[in-house]
Amino acid sequence: MLKFLLRRTLIMIPQLFILSVLIFLLAKSMPGDALTGQIGPQIDAERLIELREKAGLNDPWHEQYARWIGNVIQGDFGKSAIYQQKVTNLIGDRLGNTLLLSASILLVSYLIAIPLGIIAGRWTDSWVDKLIVWYNYLAFATPLFVFALIILFIFGFTLQWFPIGGSVDIQADKGTMDYVLSKTEHLVLPTMAGSLLATFGTIQYLRNEIIDTKIKDFVKTARSKGVPERKVYSQHIFRNSLLPIAAFLGYEITGLIGGSIFLESIFSYPGLGQLFLSSISSRDFSVVNILVLISGSAAIVGTMLSDLILSWVDPRIRVD
């Protein structure tokens, strides 16, 4: 196991290197830079050229890359040209918000999807199953940005049950109970919008897996041993059906970091997704590069995590 971990970690180094080069080149190849947005009557064109030279934007790309990656490795993510703030500070605030929102979406969607998937799989073709499948396809077909707007309109705007934007009440002080409650309150609508639609994959996979598994021979063996039906499901069918869900867990955890651009924009929720969108439109590459690097690294870590989880639950692919 240790050897496996070590090997996977070592493989991550070249993966991350290639990823960082790609990100850097892609960002470079986009037209314009952070100074393009500043062109205007107030600023002298000569001054801009001077600034470019000073910022090293005219150096060959590999020199710029080396400078950038050297800083990143040392933990210096650079300064945002737009916000005039350290990227670390910009991300730090929002990373927590995004993780909180994504984790609550993931949790709630599992809480909904796993029981529904199990019910639909166990009682296939019953009216409950048909209802669940119907909901599932509806969830799959509904675009998130439409659904989020509907939720926002009904519960935030019309009924005014929950706040319609932000991540916390600005008057609440950190560390108080009010602060926690306010945070939770602000989470409700985006979580609802995200999780009700995110159930699709889990329900569909789980239902299909259960339908496949319940006719397997080892289930017959279990029944022939006189195992009560309830236990046949809990001990034999569900465990085997949860394998693909477990395999996806790693990727889902990766998704936690990426955040949701739609949700954060619609609910004006200050997270990484929102920051990403605004940084791209203002060509704030020092921020964009770091954000892409973070989610790219998260994807690589997530793949490894998936392998680990799967090898933990499935002895057949366990590594020694």
Next chain:
Amino acid sequence: MGNPVLKIRNLSVSFKIKDYHYPAVDDVTLTINEDEVLAIVGESGCGKSALALSIMGLHPKGRTKIDGEINYQDQNILRLNDASLNKVRGNEIAMIFQDPLTALNPLVRIGKQIEESMKYHTNFSASQRKKRALELLGKVGIPYVKRVYAQYPHELSGGMRQRVVIAIALACNPKVLIADEPTTALDVTIQAQILDLMKTLQEDTMAGIILITHDLGVVAEMADRVAVMYAGQIVEIADVDTILKKPLHPYTRSLLNSIPSKMSNKSRLHVIEGVVPTIQNLKRNGCRFAPRIKWIGGSEHQENPLLEEVEPDHWVRCSCYRNFYFPKGKTGEKHDVLT
């Protein structure tokens, strides 16, 4: 041969296909005795596995209709509710499945799979269960029982896994053991070992074994009595010597005739013409084997053939056997056991 342990009376098993129920097992009556091996022989699709699964109550409800009686210790197990049925299966009646590669749960350790039935049928403590599981593993001829106990199915070979499947079936000392083609998925040397093992184990447990197979070699080696099934019905039933040496029903004779022999100089094997009718196309009246022996005239078959006891303990269905012969020019005629 001991007392009867399981009595099957007029058992019919029908599967629902597009709103109709088609019997896959039709009016089967059988008795299994203590310490006996009853072989059920027939081609694929003749209903032998359907018969076995109905004894274990393993057919999916809703799509299957089961009529008749399966009596175990004066209770008809077809009438039992789920809880009472679960007390019988795995405990009094156990089953060995065909394919050891798929019959074990891939995520559960061997030991736990053997102990599972004891959990529901005995009041053994965890350590007693473990002791019994290790003992069973030893009994079925597995070396390094402690290691195998903690292993997962994929770490064992096919033959080993079939031994584990047998150990599972034997866990609670069943009185009736149903073995559904227990050696089909194994290679020949392992087959012989597994069959020997079942014989030896039967000596300890005195269980009645129902051995389902299409391998007449296995029958010759293992069986005390043989029931031959064709298209859902039993067409002939007798003790093993009678079936192998003096078979009467045309189907039994054709089956035996199909076995290639080292002694013969036939260039072609005997082939039973035609195919087994599918469950939907099966003609339900008259002799069901008649379409495959066209040279036997229609008048020689009975209109509504029933099993008849032609000599003590030798039952045959349909009178056509009296006039049956292999026509000249048909390969295998010299080897018809009767001529």
